[in-house]
Every structure is written in C-alpha cells, then in structure tokens.
Amino acid sequence: MPEANARFADHSLEEITLGRLLYYDPILSGSKTVSCASCHHPRFATGDGVSLGLGDGGLGLGPDRRIDPDNSPEQRIPRNAPALFNLGAEEFTRFFHDGRLEADPTRPSGLRTPLGADMERGFASALAAQAMFPVLSGDEMAGHYSENDVAQAVRQGVLTGEGGAWSILSARVEAIPQYRKQFDAVIGERSIAFADIANVIAAFIAFEWRADNSPFDAFLRDGTPLPAAAMRGMDLFYGAAGCSACHAGQFQTDHDFHAIAMPQIGPGKAARFERHNRDVGRMRVTGNAEDAYRFRTPTLRNVTRTAPYGHAGAFATLDAVVRHHLGPIASLRRYEASQMVLPTPAFDTDLAVLADFDEIARIAAANELPSQSMSDADIADLLAFLETLTDPQSLSGRLGVPETVPSGLTVD
Structure with missing residues (x-):
C-alpha cells in the first residue's frame, strides 16, 4: 500500500494568480473563443464531461457544448480530456494518453516532445510544456485552416521561434497592460516568452487541483x-x-x-x-x-x-x-x-x-x-x-473561476 509522501513544487502567489487568469482566458486560442477551461473545467472535475469534446468551433460547456453554425469543427477532439488532479506532483513526468511529452534530462530543453529539436527552452516542468501543446492543435485551440494568424502558422508548420504560433500568442498577452504588469512581478521587465505563460499556468494547475486530502x-x-x-x-x-x-x-x-x-x-x-x-x-x-x-x-x-x-x-x-x-x-x-x-x-x-x-x-x-x-x-x-479517493476541496478548486479576465473576453 502506498505511503503519503508525494512531493509538490512550490510556486509564488503571483505565479498562481497570473496562471489562473490565463487558464480561463480565451486569448490563448487562435480565434479567441476557447480557453484551457473549455475542456478542463472544475464543473466537470477538470475534464469536460463528454467522451470526446469539441474545441474550436464549439459553444457552451460539457455535454451542453454544441457546434457553432458559423464555424463548424472539422472533427471531434480525438481523445478524452483527462483530469488535472495532482499533476504538480513530481511523480508526474509523462503527459497525454500516449506519453508523447515527457521529462528527458538528456535533451537541451529537458523534455522529449513532438517538436523534437525545435522545442524551445525555458519550461519549468513537463507539466508546463504539456499545458501549452493544445494551443497548437487546430481541433482544440488553434482553429481551422487559415481562419486566424495562429491557425495559419500551425498549418504552415511554423510553431516555435520568431513568427511562430507560440510567438504570436505571447505577443497578444504582452500587449495587454494588466498581464504585462503581473508578469513584471514574476519575470521582471523582459519580454514575455511563451514558456513564461506555460510556467504560470502550470503553477496554477498544481496549486488549484492538488488532491491529497481524501x-x-x-x-x-x-x-x-x-x-x-x-x-x-x-x-x-x-x-x-x-x-x-x-x-x-x-x-x-x-x-x-x-x-x-x-x-x-x-x-x-x-x-x-x-x-x-x-x-x-x-x-x-x-x-x-x-x-x-x-x-x-x-x-x-x-x-x-x-x-x-x-x-x-x-x-x-x-x-x-x-x-x-x-x-x-x-x-x-x-x-x-x-x-x-x-x-x-x-x-x-x-x-x-x-x-x-x-x-x-x-x-x-x-x-x-x-x-x-x-x-x-x-x-x-x-x-x-x-x-474514498475523493478530495472535495480539489474538486471545487482553491481559487475558483474568475468573473473576468484581463483580455475582456468571455469566461466559460
């Protein structure tokens, strides 16, 4: 039988509160309509309550989510949205249903990912990197074909580096004064890199859905x-x-x-x-x-x-x-x-x-x-x-869903 000895990374309140806003903000999707919470919402135990979800081109939450008649999805998301509980524990080093992203200290980025040698550096953990791959998926967050600048970059295979999908999204966040001010307290006055966004979202996930009090x-x-x-x-x-x-x-x-x-x-x-x-x-x-x-x-x-x-x-x-x-x-x-x-x-x-x-x-x-x-x-x-494995506090989350986000976009 296991012992209660898992280790969790420590994060500052500034990181956690900033990550919370970005987690619920659709600004990180190509068409600015989908957030991380669209498929990982506390109402559905950090999933979406359905077998296979609808990302870009969907409206609403969970089983009530429906197709946007003006922007129909090409297909359902191919796999079930997994829960996020305890992903901040150090034991979790492999992510996605097939483990295509995992910690690998032999690689320059410290990670083995589908991007291979093109993977950017600066991600604090495998969890941070994992949190940011859905923005590169047309079905999930990027959008269809060339309907927006992020979707166009993804379709052309320009994902990282200058002009890549991650860079486009970083520039969006940089341009919002409240986000820029909050990042000053976390990274100083340098430009916001995409890894910085990923790191604070991971900090929020680790804090909000730690489930070890069942x-x-x-x-x-x-x-x-x-x-x-x-x-x-x-x-x-x-x-x-x-x-x-x-x-x-x-x-x-x-x-x-x-x-x-x-x-x-x-x-x-x-x-x-x-x-x-x-x-x-x-x-x-x-x-x-x-x-x-x-x-x-x-x-x-x-x-x-x-x-x-x-x-x-x-x-x-x-x-x-x-x-x-x-x-x-x-x-x-x-x-x-x-x-x-x-x-x-x-x-x-x-x-x-x-x-x-x-x-x-x-x-x-x-x-x-x-x-x-x-x-x-x-x-x-x-x-x-x-x-008996249920931790009620983790189900509701510690900070909850914000009423508004700095972009001014609608919060699910």
Missing part, C-alpha cells in the same frame, strides 16, 4: 478508518483483484502504458493526410509494434467524478469501466454505442472503428489484461473504495 489519505496518515465496504474494496484493490499492479503508488498509477482492449470511438489519432480512424496509442510515439494500443495508466484520484472513462471516453460510468477490466476482450466485442457521451450532432467518424471488424480484432489481440471473475458485491466494494 479519506484514503487520512487512512494513510493516521489510520482514520474507512467505511466497512471501502475497507473490503481496498483489500480487493491491493489484493485479489490485482488493480494495484497498474494503479500503484499514492495516486494509483504506475505512469506506464498498457493495452486493455479499450473501445475506440471518434476520429482516431491521425495526421490530416491519413485516411484511417485508428488510434494505436503509445506505438505512435515509439514506433514499436509491442506498444500498439497501449495507453497511459490514469491516476484514480477523484475518479468517481471524472467520467467518461478510457482514452476515448468510451464508458460513461465507473461501474462499466470496472466491469470492462474483468473481461476486456468480451467487453470490447459487445460494446454498445449507447455508452458514449457525445455532444450532437453526430460525425461520420463517431462509430467508424466500431464497424471495422479487422481493427477490433487488432485491438483485442493486443490486450494484456487477463480476465477474472468478480461478484456484484465485490464490484460494489471496489467502487466504495474508489469513492
């Missing part, structure tokens, strides 16, 4: 007893059910990648020129066939609030995803689209893989999780234990 944490610290059902569930979790083989450590993740036959819905993770709807997970990063359909083990903190579940958000309930773990291949083959939570209208790609029997067979063949039997009572006990 009933389970109290049990670890001083033996405060858990309810009887939760104690039985904890014995199963760390014992016969084998959950802790992957969901290890204080935050119930081994930070590794596993193939467990998760159903895949939506457009898949592909470049614009590719004509498939597949998502091969970690293999897309490493190029190794053995990594096919492997995805990062999620942390389970506040897990009872972070539905839907899976890299594509295929399961709407925690009970359903727990039962999937008991027989992954059988669950994959009988998966029904009614378990999805998708904003309307439908896209042609929503069910593409579910109708591709060859792809379903490949996902099943990669599964590494053995089947096991478990009674309904045992599952109920497991769910009772998972409920």
Whole structure:
C-alpha cells in the first residue's frame, strides 16, 4: 500500500494568480473563443464531461457544448480530456494518453516532445510544456485552416521561434497592460516568452487541483478508518483483484502504458493526410509494434467524478469501466454505442472503428489484461473504495473561476 509522501513544487502567489487568469482566458486560442477551461473545467472535475469534446468551433460547456453554425469543427477532439488532479506532483513526468511529452534530462530543453529539436527552452516542468501543446492543435485551440494568424502558422508548420504560433500568442498577452504588469512581478521587465505563460499556468494547475486530502489519505496518515465496504474494496484493490499492479503508488498509477482492449470511438489519432480512424496509442510515439494500443495508466484520484472513462471516453460510468477490466476482450466485442457521451450532432467518424471488424480484432489481440471473475458485491466494494479517493476541496478548486479576465473576453 502506498505511503503519503508525494512531493509538490512550490510556486509564488503571483505565479498562481497570473496562471489562473490565463487558464480561463480565451486569448490563448487562435480565434479567441476557447480557453484551457473549455475542456478542463472544475464543473466537470477538470475534464469536460463528454467522451470526446469539441474545441474550436464549439459553444457552451460539457455535454451542453454544441457546434457553432458559423464555424463548424472539422472533427471531434480525438481523445478524452483527462483530469488535472495532482499533476504538480513530481511523480508526474509523462503527459497525454500516449506519453508523447515527457521529462528527458538528456535533451537541451529537458523534455522529449513532438517538436523534437525545435522545442524551445525555458519550461519549468513537463507539466508546463504539456499545458501549452493544445494551443497548437487546430481541433482544440488553434482553429481551422487559415481562419486566424495562429491557425495559419500551425498549418504552415511554423510553431516555435520568431513568427511562430507560440510567438504570436505571447505577443497578444504582452500587449495587454494588466498581464504585462503581473508578469513584471514574476519575470521582471523582459519580454514575455511563451514558456513564461506555460510556467504560470502550470503553477496554477498544481496549486488549484492538488488532491491529497481524501479519506484514503487520512487512512494513510493516521489510520482514520474507512467505511466497512471501502475497507473490503481496498483489500480487493491491493489484493485479489490485482488493480494495484497498474494503479500503484499514492495516486494509483504506475505512469506506464498498457493495452486493455479499450473501445475506440471518434476520429482516431491521425495526421490530416491519413485516411484511417485508428488510434494505436503509445506505438505512435515509439514506433514499436509491442506498444500498439497501449495507453497511459490514469491516476484514480477523484475518479468517481471524472467520467467518461478510457482514452476515448468510451464508458460513461465507473461501474462499466470496472466491469470492462474483468473481461476486456468480451467487453470490447459487445460494446454498445449507447455508452458514449457525445455532444450532437453526430460525425461520420463517431462509430467508424466500431464497424471495422479487422481493427477490433487488432485491438483485442493486443490486450494484456487477463480476465477474472468478480461478484456484484465485490464490484460494489471496489467502487466504495474508489469513492474514498475523493478530495472535495480539489474538486471545487482553491481559487475558483474568475468573473473576468484581463483580455475582456468571455469566461466559460
């Protein structure tokens, strides 16, 4: 069983409060309509409450988000929006469902990212760098084709350096007097670099959604007893059910990648020129066939609030995803689209893989999780234990949603 010994980075109040404003400010999206909070909102436990979200071209929040008829999205965001709890802990060094961004001290930037040698320096952590990659995604924050200067830079592949997408966004922030004044207190009077924006947003995320004061944490610290059902569930979790083989450590993740036959819905993770709807997970990063359909083990903190579940958000309930773990291949083959939570209208790609029997067979063949039997009572006990991982303060956040932001744009 884990010990309560995670380490979190310390940040100044100036960094945190500045990061809070930028996190909720649509100024960082190409068309100035999407903020970090559009897909990671405290109302939905730092996710968006849907299987696959709508970024640029969407209006509203969560399951109520809808298509802007004047700026329709090209597709849904290919993967589920993961929760942000405890990402400021030093144990978290790999990000995104496929781990395509991670700390790497052998590289000049200290990071291995999709930008390779073009990655800029100055990011204080992998979390900071991760927080700023969605602004380069047309589906998420950059925008479509050449509808704005950021989208145009992204389409041309000019991401970093002078005239790049990051530089354009930095100049926007620099031009707002209140942001310039607040950055003076953090970095001095030099020009604002994009890494500076990323660093303060990461500071806010680390502070706002630190989740280490749950009933389970109290049990670890001083033996405060858990309810009887939760104690039985904890014995199963760390014992016969084998959950802790992957969901290890204080935050119930081994930070590794596993193939467990998760159903895949939506457009898949592909470049614009590719004509498939597949998502091969970690293999897309490493190029190794053995990594096919492997995805990062999620942390389970506040897990009872972070539905839907899976890299594509295929399961709407925690009970359903727990039962999937008991027989992954059988669950994959009988998966029904009614378990999805998708904003309307439908896209042609929503069910593409579910109708591709060859792809379903490949996902099943990669599964590494053995089947096991478990009674309904045992599952109920497991769910009772998972409920004890809930930290109420982290769910609401410590500072909350600001009413206004310095750009004057609308706050979600």
